[in-house]
Amino acid sequence: MKSNANVIGVSMVKFEKPGRNEPYEIMASKAITNALKDAGISYSDVDQAYASYVYGDSTCGQTALYRVGMTGIPIVNVNNNCSSGSTALYLARQAVETGAAECVLAFGFEEMQPGALGEHWFDRTSPFQWFNDQLAVLNPELPDAPFALKVFGAARLEYLKKYGANPDIFGKVAVKSRQHAVNNPYSLFTNEITLDEVMQSPDVYSGLRRLMACPPTCGASAVIVCSHDFAKKHNIQNAVKITAQSMTTDQPDTKENAIHLVGQKMAEKAAKEVYEKAGIGPEDVDVVELHDCFTPNEVISYEALGLCAEGEAEKFINDRDNTYGGKYVVNPSGGLMSKGHPLGATGLAQCTELVWHLRGEAGNRQVEGAKVALQHNLGIGGACVVTMYQTV
Numbered sequence: 230m231k232s233n234a235n236v237i238g239v240s241m242v243k244f245e246k247p248g249r250n251e252p253y254e255i256m257a258s259k260a261i262t263n264a265l266k267d268a269g270i271s272y273s274d275v276d277q278a279y280a281s282y283v284y285g286d287s288t289c290g291q292t293a294l295y296r297v298g299m300t301g302i303p304i305v306n307v308n309n310n311c312s313s314g315s316t317a318l319y320l321a322r323q324a325v326e327t328g329a330a331e332c333v334l335a336f337g338f339e340e341m342q343p344g345a346l347g348e349h350w351f352d353r354t355s356p357f358q359w360f361n362d363q364l365a366v367l368n369p370e371l372p373d374a375p376f377a378l379k380v381f382g383a384a385r386l387e388y389l390k391k392y393g394a395n396p397d398i399f400g401k402v403a404v405k406s407r408q409h410a411v412n413n414p415y416s417l418f419t420n421e422i423t424l425d426e427v428m429q430s431p432d433v434y435s436g437l438r439r440l441m442a443c444p445p446t447c448g449a450s451a452v453i454v455c456s457h458d459f460a461k462k463h464n465i466q467n468a469v470k471i472t473a474q475s476m477t478t479d480q481p482d483t484k485e486n487a488i489h490l491v492g493q494k495m496a497e498k499a500a501k502e503v504y505e506k507a508g509i510g511p512e513d514v515d516v517v518e519l520h521d522c523f524t525p526n527e528v529i530s531y532e533a534l535g536l537c538a539e540g541e542a543e544k545f546i547n548d549r550d551n552t553y554g555g556k557y558v559v560n561p562s563g564g565l566m567s568k569g570h571p572l573g574a575t576g577l578a579q580c581t582e583l584v585w586h587l588r589g590e591a592g593n594r595q596v597e598g599a600k601v602a603l604q605h606n607l608g609i610g611g612a613c614v615v616t617m618y619q620t621v
Contacts, residue, residue: 360376403441
């Protein structure tokens with residue numbers, strides 16, 4: 230029998246620049262301990278655990294969790310690129326809904342290296358080779374660069390060409406994100422920036438500016454998911470319901486253009502499935518945390534998630550419908566652009582932020598009266614997880 234899945238405990242540690250962080254097992258154990266405290270339960274109440282990370286040897290999840298306790302439960306390590314955290318959450322939710330477990334821990338962590346993301350294995354087929362091959366077919370004139378810069382830079386160029394948008398929209402998104410981060414003590418950057426600063430920052434790829442790209446950071450986050458019966462048994466009063474969730478991967482039409490290559494079609498499909506499962510449309514969403522590894526991806530995701538119509542992101546941004554006082558508050562945390570992007574922790578940190586808003590615990594960045602929240606977490610290669618949450 231299917232059981233409702235609820236989030237009852239969340240936590241994250243403040244993200245830090247590489248070299249300033251504690252070891253991954255310390256960051257993760259702190260996040261786990263605080264999530265358990267937030268839920269008001271002990272580790273012995275947890276039936277299963279899913280650990281998400283990208284850069285680390287096998288069973289790092291066990292090493293991190295053993296600092297909290299050793300109870301013999303199943304611990305599954307998850308690597309799904311930048312969507313690893315939400316993939317762990319997806320598995321935790323699935324375990325609860327199917328009745329395989331009553332209470333599940335999903336936690337993620339990452340120790341990143343400075344600079345642009347690069348590959349680590351050169352003696353085997355790269356998971357990005359197919360994408361690079363498609364880019365070469367679509368636009369053989371593209372200059373070479375690290376993969377992430379190249380694919381999101383290409384998507385930016387394609388969006389401008391296709392819709393005739395003003396290039397400053399990508400700078401305006403960065404400005405908005407930093408304005409939100411001012412009120413987030415968990416963010417790496419908490420200072421505002423101007424549009425001129427963004428547009429005059431160093432060019433990292435064919436007009437894609439440094440302040441349009443998220444920084445690598447190190448961090449950890451943890452989420453406790455349980456059944457309705459478990460929450461009732463433990464007298465938990467602040468549960469947040471996972472109303473609907475969908476996970477998608479690439480389809481044949483991914484190769485059609487650069488915008489599809491960065492996950493637009495995956496996001497469209499996942500969002501559509503979530504809205505259909507929930508019986509709730511985008512017009513009912515109050516707050517959104519979406520995957521803004523580069524500001525062009527935030528712009529593309531507005532349309533993919535149905536927050537605005539195709540080609541209307543420029544109007545959406547200029548009308549300030551992506552911030553307080555508009556239709557939605559998008560990335561009230563400051564997003565990846567301000568917090569940084571410790572790959573395994575990102576999706577669970579997004580969940581943590583949204584749960585705080587639905588509980589009314591987000592402090593000076595609180596979205597007033599938030600009842601419905603939407604999360605979008607994307608990994609090239611590829612996987613996209615879209616999740617809707619509601620107050621219980």
